[in-house]
Amino acid sequence: MKKTIESELLAQSPDGDANQRGLRQALGAFATGVVVITTLTDAGDPVGITVNSFSSLSLAPPLVLWSLNATSPSRCHFDSARRFAVNVLSEDQIALSHRFASRTALKFSNIPVHTGIEGLPLFDGCAAVFECRLQAQHPGGDHVIYIGAVERFEAYPQRAPLLFHEGLYRRIGPPLEGAGEP
Numbered sequence: 449m450k451k452t453i454e455s456e457l458l459a460q461s462p463d464g465d466a467n468q469r470g471l472r473q474a475l476g477a478f479a480t481g482v483v484v485i486t487t488l489t490d491a492g493d494p495v496g497i498t499v500n501s502f503s504s505l506s507l508a509p510p511l512v513l514w515s516l517n518a519t520s521p522s523r524c525h526f527d528s529a530r531r532f533a534v535n536v537l538s539e540d541q542i543a544l545s546h547r548f549a550s551r552t553a554l555k556f557s558n559i560p561v562h563t564g565i566e567g568l569p570l571f572d573g574c575a576a577v578f579e580c581r582l583q584a585q586h587p588g589g590d591h592v593i594y595i596g597a598v599e600r601f602e603a604y605p606q607r608a609p610l611l612f613h614e615g616l617y618r619r620i621g622p623p624l625e626g627a628g629e630p
């Protein structure tokens with residue numbers, strides 16, 4: 449039994465290129481949702497990026513966080529914006545995830561949006577949307593961590609969320625037997 453477990457180990461130390469691939473693969477075991485973080489540039493143009501590093505942080509006060517690759521061309525906009533929105537994608541929004549994970553300059557063309565606080569672009573059809581005021585920003589290795597205070601939210605529990613696991617998009621399954629409050 450022990451042998452099987454050991455033979456399935458990909459890497460034990462995250463140093464080196466090969467092990468970095470192993471680390472990435474191991475991190476992919478952690479299933480997440482998929483969100484698009486949106487904001488406005490100083491000129492008022494919409495900006496958006498697909499991320500799965502989103503997490504709830506605190507309930508009282510209500511705080512959330514996400515992280516952005518420090519070399520992202522979108523970084524300057526998120527650094528200077530006072531607010532950002534978290535659009536939690538639903539299972540029929542894979543195309544949106546692809547679009548906002550790409551480097552196209554036309555990310556927002558033909559995307560149905562409504563506007564939130566101070567014109568924040570919010571997507572229609574999401575499972576939930578959180579409008580946040582930037583509270584703090586911290587360096588985190590090769591990423592930058594943004595913490596936002598939730599000022600307003602929309603929730604659509606009837607819409608199933610889009611999931612991401614081991615590098616693949618997935619949909620939510622039925623609850624496990626015996627499932628209840630954790």
Ligand SMILES: Cc1cc2nc3c(=O)[nH]c(=O)nc-3n(C[C@H](O)[C@H](O)[C@H](O)COP(=O)(O)O)c2cc1C
Binds near residue numbers: 482497548
């Ligand atoms: C499912 C998924 C999750 C992602 N999560 C993140 C993330 O948490 N942080 C990040 O910086 N990039 C993440 N990316 C990559 C960005 O979406 C991608 O690099 C995008 O091109 C960045 O936009 P930019 O060119 O405006 O920086 C993710 C991509 C996908 C498909």
